[in-house]
Each structure stands twice: as structure tokens, then as C-alpha cells.
Amino acid sequence: MIEKPRSGWRVAPNMPAYEEARASFSWAAAEHELAGLPGDKGLNIAHEAVDRHCLEGRGGRQALRWLGRHGERKVITYAELSARTNRFAQLLAGLGIRPGERVFSLLGRIPELYIAALGTLKHRAVFCPLFSAFGPEPIRARMKIGDARVLVTTSALYRKKVAALRDALPDLKHVLLVEGGGEPGTEDLQALLARASDAYEIGATSPEDMALLHFTSGTTGTPKGAIHVHQAVLSHHVTGALALDFHPGDIFWCTADPGWVTGTSYGIISPLTHGLTCVVDEADFDAERWYRILQDERVTVWYTAPTAVRMLMKAGDELPRRFDLGALRLIASVGEPLNPEAVLWGQRALGLPIHDNWWQTETGGIMVANYASMDIKPGSMGRPLPGVVAAIVRRLEDGSVEQVDEPDREGELALRPGWPSMFRGYLHEEERYRKCFAKGWYLTGDLARRDKDGYFWFVGRADDVIKSMGHLIGPFEVESALLEHPAVAEAGVIGRPEPVIGELVKAFVSLKEGFTPGEALRRELLAHARTRLGAVVAPKELEFVPTLPRTRSGKIMRRLLKARELGLPEGDTSTLEAPA
Amino acid sequence: MNREALKKAVLEALAAVAPELDPDTLRPNEPLREQLDIDSFDFLQFIIGLDQNLSLSIPETDYGRLTTLDALVDYLGEKLGGRPGGK
Numbered sequence: 001m002i003e004k005p006r007s008g009w010r011v012a013p014n015m016p017a018y019e020e021a022r023a024s025f026s027w028a029a030a031e032h033e034l035a036g037l038p039g040d041k042g043l044n045i046a047h048e049a050v051d052r053h054c055l056e057g058r059g060g061r062q063a064l065r066w067l068g069r070h071g072e073r074k075v076i077t078y079a080e081l082s083a084r085t086n087r088f089a090q091l092l093a094g095l096g097i098r099p100g101e102r103v104f105s106l107l108g109r110i111p112e113l114y115i116a117a118l119g120t121l122k123h124r125a126v127f128c129p130l131f132s133a134f135g136p137e138p139i140r141a142r143m144k145i146g147d148a149r150v151l152v153t154t155s156a157l158y159r160k161k162v163a164a165l166r167d168a169l170p171d172l173k174h175v176l177l178v179e180g181g182g183e184p185g186t187e188d189l190q191a192l193l194a195r196a197s198d199a200y201e202i203g204a205t206s207p208e209d210m211a212l213l214h215f216t217s218g219t220t221g222t223p224k225g226a227i228h229v230h231q232a233v234l235s236h237h238v239t240g241a242l243a244l245d246f247h248p249g250d251i252f253w254c255t256a257d258p259g260w261v262t263g264t265s266y267g268i269i270s271p272l273t274h275g276l277t278c279v280v281d282e283a284d285f286d287a288e289r290w291y292r293i294l295q296d297e298r299v300t301v302w303y304t305a306p307t308a309v310r311m312l313m314k315a316g317d318e319l320p321r322r323f324d325l326g327a328l329r330l331i332a333s334v335g336e337p338l339n340p341e342a343v344l345w346g347q348r349a350l351g352l353p354i355h356d357n358w359w360q361t362e363t364g365g366i367m368v369a370n371y372a373s374m375d376i377k378p379g380s381m382g383r384p385l386p387g388v389v390a391a392i393v394r395r396l397e398d399g400s401v402e403q404v405d406e407p408d409r410e411g412e413l414a415l416r417p418g419w420p421s422m423f424r425g426y427l428h429e430e431e432r433y434r435k436c437f438a439k440g441w442y443l444t445g446d447l448a449r450r451d452k453d454g455y456f457w458f459v460g461r462a463d464d465v466i467k468s469m470g471h472l473i474g475p476f477e478v479e480s481a482l483l484e485h486p487a488v489a490e491a492g493v494i495g496r497p498e499p500v501i502g503e504l505v506k507a508f509v510s511l512k513e514g515f516t517p518g519e520a521l522r523r524e525l526l527a528h529a530r531t532r533l534g535a536v537v538a539p540k541e542l543e544f545v546p547t548l549p550r551t552r553s554g555k556i557m558r559r560l561l562k563a564r565e566l567g568l569p570e571g572d573t574s575t576l577e578a579p580a
Numbered sequence: 581m582n583r584e585a586l587k588k589a590v591l592e593a594l595a596a597v598a599p600e601l602d603p604d605t606l607r608p609n610e611p612l613r614e615q616l617d618i619d620s621f622d623f624l625q626f627i628i629g630l631d632q633n634l635s636l637s638i639p640e641t642d643y644g645r646l647t648t649l650d651a652l653v654d655y656l657g658e659k660l661g662g663r664p665g666g667k
Contacts, residue, residue, distance in 0.1 A: 287643070311624075315640040
């Protein structure tokens with residue numbers, strides 16, 4: 001246990017005592033901290049994140065400090081961000097984009113991504129970020145499901161991943177390229193922005209209007225587009241204060257890419273609603289570069305991920321000692337459980353423990369967390385946010401659930417609906433949305449236990465979804481891509497535990513007649529999958545097997561594949577297909 | 581080992597993690613990670629592969645230097661103590 005001081009803080013935490021805060025918190029009272037659109041026109045995320053600061057005299061503050069891959073540095077103030085997002089909103093208006101229509105981005109971490117996100121929200125269109133490392137197939141599937149009307153991307157990404165998909169996406173009306181470039185069927189973003197006015201008045205926005213679409217993966221079927229509304233900004237703001245302990249003047253660095261929900265909720269929205277300065281690094285992970293950024297930018301609050309922490313640990317304890325990390329006040333982590341060694345390593349090597357927290361695409365914001373003032377049990381995800389009710393439940397055969405009150409019992413982590421950033425549906429998938437709820441609980445799909453002190457501990461997934469580098473990967477999406485190869489008869493994909501990235505995507509493949517397993521074919525199949533899916537989704541390992549175990553109804557038994565991989569007992573195999 | 585042999589060793593280790601790689605299109609003085617679709621884990625596996633193939637141990641603190649094909653070949657040349665041969 002890491003005990004926290006009860007007094008003598010350099011900066012007093014926003015929540016000095018968890019229990020008291022929990023007892024007195026109400027979302028209705030917290031809502032008074034938001035500005036609301038002038039003239040009682042509702043609630044809009046972009047107004048809370050950008051324009052309110054200009055109206056309240058903070059326009060000169062730094063909103064974004066962008067660090068380019070090759071040493072470039074650009075600072076954007078709130079006033080500049082307001083003007084540039086106004087231009088983007090005007091641009092959408094000029095293209096005839098209506099509120100509610102979907103604007104996608106496929107971009108690395110460059111300023112245009114932040115401008116497109118907030119400009120889209122101003123126009124009351126729906127912003128949907130795609131991870132730029134996705135291959136063409138995940139991009140096609142998500143744009144199709146999301147009814148993409150506009151895509152903002154770069155020439156290089158467009159040529160490599162999108163150009164060949166245009167025929168499959170007839171509803172995609174506008175592709176805006178950051179550097180222009182004159183690809184057929186595209187428009188020049190900068191030229192359009194230059195022509196647009198930098199004044200824009202946000203129209204009336206209902207808190208329940210759709211604002212963001214974030215894709216996540218299930219065990220079966222296509223990716224799911226989780227719908228979030230403008231009301232979510234209340235969760236973003238409150239969790240920034242309580243879980244990340246944001247104070248005025250903080251320099252905040254969220255290392256997550258906005259292609260994933262963390263990079264949008266906390267890489268863009270939450271810190272901006274607090275008027276903070278956000279550090280944005282375009283480059284990929286590099287231990288020395290990261291320590292240098294923490295030092296040179298005087299980062300005070302740092303939100304990162306377990307995979308990154310474990311890679312920093314691999315780089316050794318000596319490296320951080322060469323840097324002055326004295327500005328840091330709080331380190332938090334999300335994406336997958338942070339192992340106890342990593343929490344303690346933070347304290348030893350960085351001088352601060354790492355605060356793990358838990359949430360998911362559907363929850364829109366942090367739900368369970370370790371807080372600045374609360375003692376840490378290393379390895380635990382912490383305790384539910386004030387205003388959030390969490391429990392462990394057991395699924396019953398009739399489809400309902402019962403609450404498990406006894407401590408230390410494993411079950412599914414469930415949340416009582418009602419927090420502002422809860423997803424409002426999966427786009428076009430009412431049935432899948434309904435299945436997430438039972439007996440008044442939202443069922444998260446994560447297995448956990450709660451100890452006698454109310455701390456929650458992650459156990460694993462309740463389904464076959466793979467958690468790799470903090471991202472959820474749907475095995476079905478990977479299997480489908482493998483099955484497109486002419487040599488593949490069957491494919492089963494699992495997550496194999498791996499110490500740095502949590503789980504590694506591993507594929508088991510059986511071949512059609514006439515094909516022989518071998519190193520050349522193994523590499524060919526890996527290349528095939530990587531080209532379609534991108535490195536972040538494709539398998540890292542591939543093993544040939546004569547056949548895959550199936551249930552009598554024909555479903556591939558991924559659980560059994562995983563048990564065999566781990567050398568565990570194979571459990572009840574009575575539903576297995578009888579040998580031919 | 582001369583530069584050609586080192587380059588071959590690097591490309592072999594790269595192809596083991598990113599078999600879709602087409603060596604002919606790789607620009608030797610531009611960052612590998614901008615040209616290839618490899619994530620952080622792939623990069624670590626690539627270095628581990630290089631370590632094994634060349635019987636050496638590249639410290640993590642040097643990873644930041646290993647950005648381009650040319651930089652890798654230069655680095656390995658120094659590390660293995662041989663004079664980099666003709667380009």
C-alpha cells in the first residue's frame with residue numbers, strides 16, 4: 001500500500017477526502033461549473049473547451065503546444081484555437097454539411113486534427129476520429145458504419161489507405177487533404193480554411209445531441225460505433241478535476257492518440273474545459289524524447305498507458321535521473337491494468353506513484369480511479385468516481401444479473417447508468433446496445449473483484465476481445481481478414497499474455513487442401529493481414545494447426561485455443577465437435 | 581562486416597516483423613517508422629532480432645538514434661567495431 005499524506009501538499013488536491021466527496025457529490029451541482037452556450041442555447045463541447053475561455057478573458061493562454069516529429073514547435077492560444085475552429089465550422093457550413101452528419105479524421109497528432117475535432121463540434125456535426133495506423137479494412141468498415149460524409153486526412157494516408165476505397169464509400173462526399181496535393185476526388189483543406197470566415201456562432205445545441213462517435217470492438221460481428229452526446233462534457237470536466245486533479249496553470253500531457261477515446265476525451269476535451277495547456281507530441285514513443293518533453297515543457301500532470309510505462313521501465317532507472325522531472329505532480333495511466341511493479345517503479349524512478357484508472361469507450365470518461373489524495377493499493381484500478389455507482393454482478397441463466405456484495409468475489413464489473421458521458425447507443429445497432437444492460441446495470445464486459453475496502457481489481461475480459469497496448473481488438477475482424485487469403489481454410493484469433501503490451505494478437509490458421517505450412521507462407525499470411533488491418537490490429541504471431549476446435553454449432557472455440565496456448569486445463573469440452 | 585552485409589542484416593530483421601516490406605521502395609535516409617507500418621512492439625521485436633542475428637546487445641538508450649536505414653547501418657558499423665566499408 002502506498003499511503004498518501006493527509007496534509008502538507010505542494011498543491012492541495014481538488015478532492016482532499018474521497019469518502020466525503022463521494023457523499024456530497026451531485027452531477028446537478030457539478031453542472032454549474034460549465035458555462036453553457038450564451039443566450040441559454042444549450043450545451044456544446046466546443047464552447048466549453050474553447051470559446052468560453054475567450055469570453056472570460058483567457059484567450060491569450062496557451063491551449064496547445066505542438067511538438068513536431070523533427071523538432072518543430074508551435075503554440076496555439078485559446079484565441080487562435082477559437083478562430084481556427086470557427087473557420088473549420090464555416091468550412092463545413094460552406095460544404096453543406098448539416099448538424100448530426102459525421103466528419104471523420106484519419107490523421108497523426110498534428111494541429112489540424114484538434115482543429116477539425118473542435119470545429120466539427122461547433123458546427124454540431126459528429127466527430128469520429130480514426131487511428132492513423134489502421135489499415136484500409138478497419139477504415140472502410142468504420143466509415144461505412146458511421147455514414148462518413150467528410151474525411152480529413154493527409155495526402156500520404158489518403159493514397160495509401162483510402163483512395164482505393166472510394167467506390168465502396170459512395171456517401172463520402174468530401175475528402176479534405178491537409179496539404180492539398182490535388183489527388184483526384186479530394187479538396188485542399190488549407191485553401192478552404194483560408195476562404196472561410198473566422199467568425200462563427202454556435203447554433204442551439206441540445207445536451208443530448210450526438211457529438212462524438214468512437215468505434216470499439218466486440219467478439220463477433222462488425223466494429224461498434226459508440227454514440228456520445230454533448231452532455232458528456234460534464235463528465236470530461238469533472239473527471240479532469242477529480243481523477244486527474246487539474247488545477248489552473250497546469251501543463252498536461254496525455255500521450256494517447258486521439259484516434260482512440262482517451263486521446264479525445266482527455267487529449268482534447270477535458271484539459272481544454274479547464275483552460276489548461278496541452279502538450280501534443282507528434283512522434284512515436286521514445287524513452288529519452290519523452291523524459292525530455294516532461295522536463296522541457298514543465299509537464300505537471302501526465303496521463304499515459306501501461307505499455308508505455310513498461311517500455312520506460314525497460315529503458316532503465318538511470319535515464320530519468322538525467323532529467324529534471326520536478327514539475328510533475330500527478331501521473332495517471334489507463335488502457336489495461338497497471339501491474340504493481342509499474343506503480344512502485346514510478347515512485348522509485350520518477351519520484352511519484354502511477355495512478356491507474358479504469359474506463360472504456362462506452363463510458364466516455366474515467367469511472368474508477370486512484371486519486372491524488374487516496375492511498376494506492378498497487379495493482380488496483382481504485383474506487384468509483386464520486387457520482388458513479390459500480391458493482392460486481394453475476395450473470396444468471398435467464399439473462400438477468402444479481403449483485404455480488406461479498407468482497408473478493410469475481411464477477412462482471414457493472415455500472416449504474418446515469419453519468420453524463422455514458423454512450424447513448426451503438427450506431428444502427430439497437431439490439432447490441434440493449435444487450436449491454438440488465439436489471440438496471442450497464443454490463444462492462446470486464447471481469448473484476450472488489451475488496452473489503454471498496455477497491456476494484458481487474459481480472460480479465462468476460463468475452464474473447466483482445467486487449468493489446470490498451471486497445472481493444474475484435475478477433476472476428478482479424479479472422480475475417482485472414483480468411484480472405486486463398487490459402488486459409490479456418491482462422492481463430494486470441495490474445496496471448498505478453499509482459500509489455502498486455503496481450504499480443506495470435507492467430508491459429510488451418511490451410512485449404514493443396515497448401516503446405518511453412519515459413520514462407522507464414523510470412524505471406526502475416527503480410528496479408530498487416531497490409532489490410534495495419535500493424536496495430538494484425539496478428540503478431542501465426543501458428544498453423546490441422547483444424548480448429550469448434551462447438552457443435554460450428555463456432556470456433558477461442559477459449560480452448562487460449563487454454564491450450566497457456567497450457568491450462570481445457571475445461572468442459574462436451575460441446576466440442578465430434579471427431580470426424 | 582561491410583555496409584552491404586549490415587544492410588542485409590537490418591532488412592532481414594525488419595522483414596521478420598514486417599514481412600510486407602518491399603526493400604526496393606525503402607528510402608535509406610528517411611525515418612523507417614514513417615515509411616513502414618510498424619508499431620512500438622514491432623520495433624522492439626526488430627531490435628531483439630538484430631541483437632540475435634548479429635550477437636550483440638543494443639542498449640535501450642540508443643534506440644533513439646536508430647531511426648533510418650542509414651543510421652542503423654552506421655550505428656551497427658561502430659558497434660561491431662569494423663570500419664564501415666564502401667557505400
